Each structure stands twice: as C-alpha cells, then as structure tokens.
Amino acid sequence: MSARDEWDVYFQQLQEPSKLQVQAEQVRRFVSEHAKAKRRIALVTSGGTAVPLESNTVRFVDNFSSGTRGAASAEYFLQEGYAVIFLHRARSLEPFSRHWAHQSLFSILELEAEASGKATAVVKSSVASDVSCQLQNFQKYCKSSVYLAVSFTTLADYLFYLREFSMVLSTAGPLALFYLAAAVSDFYLPEEEMPKHKIQSSGGPMQLHLQQVPKMLSPLVKDWASSAFTVSFKLETDERIIAEKARGALEKYKHQVVISNLLSTRRNKVTFVTLSDQVEISVSTESERELEDLIVSELSRRHNEFLHAASTS
C-alpha cells in the first residue's frame, strides 16, 4: 500500500473534529492575507496528543509534553516577523503566558485593601511588571493579526487539523514553514477494536494491541505542502540511536531539517540535521538567551536562504 493510500484508509476510520471547517476557514483568511503581504508564515505544533482507549472515553494514552518548546518557539517566530499559527494541545503552554501557566492562578494574585474597605484581587507586585510586559506583547501580536491559536486534544483532531491547514498553507508556497514540535503518538487503537464501555478491571489484566499511526511527514512533504520549508523533531531517550534515526528520517521524507534532542538534555541542547550539514546548538544554564531563541534565529536564516533559492530557480 502506498503512503498515500495508507493515509486515506487511516483518515476514513477517524471522526473529524466538529470545528474543522470553521477553523480551516480562519486559517484560509490568515494565510491569504499574509501570503499577499509576502510575510513568512510558521505553523507551530505543540504539546502531546491523547489517544482514547474507549469510545466513551475514560482512559487514554498520552505523551509527556508540557508544550514548553512549542510555546517558546512561537514567541520567537513572532519576534522574527513571522505570522504564526499555533496548533497546540488544549491547556498546554501558550506563548507569553507560558512563564506563569504552571502556577495556580491564586499564586499570582494578591488582595489589596481599597479605601472603601473592600479587598480587590491584583497581580502580585513581585511579578506585576513581567506579567504586564508579556500581556502587552501578546496583545500587540493579537491586534496585528499575526497570531492564530487553534487547540486540539486527541490524536485524530491533531491529524485532521494538520492535513487541512497544510493544504491551505501550500498556497503560500515557500513562504510557509512547518515547525512540528508536538509530541504526536506513534500508536493508536482502531475504532473497531475499541470497547464501547469502560474496560472492566474485573476482567483481569488488560491486553492492549495498539496499531502504528502512519507517518504524517510523508504525505505532508510529498502531497499536502510540497514547496514549504519543513522542520521535524526527533526525541529519543537513547543517545546511541538518535543521530542515525534523525538522518534516516531526513533521507526518507526529504524535508529540510530534523532537530534531534535527547529527553534528558532537551532544554539545553539540540542538533540540526540536514542533508548537507549537522550543527549542534546549545545554551549554558547561565545563558540569558533561551535555546528556542537560537533555534528560531537559525531556522529563520535558513528559511530565507531557501526562499532566495526558490525565487531564483
């Protein structure tokens, strides 16, 4: 079965998200406006995907991901002048608010007594100036319509959005950049093998036979958005296999960059792997710049070269 057929069969089994057409229409307007202005457009994916194990979902398999990489990178793409579509797991980190999102709301607020004797909740003085500054940044990008956020929860939602948005983005040609930082499940339970009701623990040990999710990079690079600049991520826990796996992915899918990282050192170090070079990018723990700042600068430079090559070829 070709990769294309495999994907068609796979999508036919899944239920599309109810908001798919509404969201696609928003993305269409967004892409059309920015492509017309010759602005580069990044689709940043972020966070993990939930894979249901029951139709009436009580249990699911998830990928460990708070969305740190994606949220920080989206911020830097905006600073680099990109229009950004942020396709993220619901309730994972988002650009600008990410610095406080893991704290509970009430740890950021304090009560201030008013002259009337009434107490009012205000942002704690210790963080007030940072919060104000980031909220200003956030509102600035929202108002200038260069930021569009779409959220997903399940693997199926994510894949439907990705396919739809990719095809829309393909209309922007080489201006489009895909930054696929989401931690997407490699496995799923086909609908027809899914129990309708909650799996009963009285039935003894649970046997799960999960099927492989076809690799989306294949149709994305070949069919959905073949003239875009595409960056995928490879996260492993085993140092011995990572370089080989990154190069293997690049040779197989023929996209522009694989960014490989190890679970244990992913906050400080990544490796850019392309067909012509391999570059390590790292920050020390004392560095004032975030790793994502360096990653996005380097990608922006390479994307410009790619655009230049596309326009002269």
Next chain:
Amino acid sequence: MSARDEWDVYFQQLQEPSKLQVQAEQVRRFVSEHAKAKRRIALVTSGGTAVPLESNTVRFVDNFSSGTRGAASAEYFLQEGYAVIFLHRARSLEPFSRHWAHQSLFSILELEAEASGKATAVVKSSVASDVSCQLQNFQKYCKSSVYLAVSFTTLADYLFYLREFSMVLSTAGPLALFYLAAAVSDFYLPEEEMPKHKIQSSGGPMQLHLQQVPKMLSPLVKDWASSAFTVSFKLETDERIIAEKARGALEKYKHQVVISNLLSTRRNKVTFVTLSDQVEISVSTESERELEDLIVSELSRRHNEFLHAASTS
C-alpha cells in the same frame, strides 16, 4: 494471597515519592491539631493518575478527569467546617480558583493605562469581583490552617500518599472522612516489564500487557483507617451494570457509602448507595446550587450520625 500481602508485594515494586516523609509530617501536625479540637477532617482525593509505560517516561496511560468533582467538594467540606486535606493531581482543578483554572491567564487579565503612561495588567472588570471574593475565601481557609493541599502525578505517588496519610488519619478515629473522588487507574505496567527507553515505532504494533492494581479500598477500610467514615466513587459508562457494581463494592469492602455516577450524567446526578438505603441526588441545569454542595451536605449529616453512633457504642 491475602489482600494485605498483595499490597505489600505491590508497594515493594514501586518507588516512593521523594517528598513522602516531608508531606507525611505536615499531615501529622495537621491531623493532630484538628483531632485535638474535635474538628472533622476530610481527605479529598481528586484528578486522574498517570501510569508510565517507559522508565524514561515519554508515554503514559491516563484517566480522563479534570478534578471538577474533587475541587468543588473540597470547597463545600471547608464550608461545612471540616479541615480538608486535598490530595490532587498536579495542575488539576483546585478549590476556589477552579472557576477560572481552565481559562488561560491572559484571558482573565487586561491592561490598564496608568497616569504615567505605563500599562499595568489587572484582573478584567467583568470577573474582578468574583475573583476577589474567591481569593478572599481561599486565603481565609489557608490562614486558619484548615486547608492542606498535596499534589501527585503518577499512580505510585498517589498510592504511597494515600497509604501514609490514611494511617496518620486513623489517629483521628471516626472524625476522619475519606472522600475518594480521584480517578485512579485500575491497571499498571510493572517496573520489570517496562522498557528503559522510548518504545520504537519501527518495531511494529505495540503490545501492552497491563496488570491489575490491587484495590486500595480493602486495606484502607480493614487496616489503614478502620474507624473512619469512608466514601468511594464508582464511575461507569454503562447504565445497566452500575447499581450492581456499586452494591458489590459496598458488600465487599464494608465501608460507609458508594457514590455511583454515569460518565454522561455525572454533572447532574449521583446515587448514594449504603447497606441500608439508596438515594438519588440530582440538580436541574437551572439550579443555583451545585451538585457537590448537596453531596457534601448529605455526607456531613451522615458523618455526624456516624460520629454519634461511635460515641455511644
């Protein structure tokens, strides 16, 4: 193998949370103070447990639960005069802040221009009075030391905390109430069967053989805190089996109340099942009172009867 032996074997395989002793010491002081004051103490558990599928965790099985029931109930237990230990999944809902926790921080704040021209982040005027009121409530209970929050992520963390805290709570005798609203996984992957590294998708479909988690209600009611008032929950998706399953649990573990609920109607209706009666509690969608308000009132009344019976027997 007896239930007790089964639990000992199970715990020996798990790694205890690093903060276990520190948290247990906090709980010890909390329980001792309130038991001395003859105050009732509720241990409310809330949210789902994560079950790792790899030692270097990338993937895990989770239970769908935002912690709505637990967080709302903890609030009403405080209002009923209980001292509350809130054992909850990290980043799930918490009492008082729960009303806004699912919104992003920046959707609750707005910028206000100061005389100096600087913009400052303040709580949006549309929610300011509600937020202030709930923050006041929260701070009031925190200051009077009747609220203690402890968070967990994995199933193992949850079980270690539950065992330790139960044994501490048993010193409060019938003043202790267990409200076990957390969505605890019935299955886990034993450490020795866990791959060290990320499971490779190139290996084909994934076979998972999950073992059953021994039922914690058994040692809790028999050994850890046998004189407490214990309330467990039964969540099912199939209406046809729920009544029978609730009664079965009650007869097996011999605790005080099973609260049964269906996934589809759980926000509006629960059924109290005891050895002597079965009572349905429900709210209409227009009701001003929350379902958890009614549940906790009814439990408080029954817990008082239980205390009275214990003191006269």
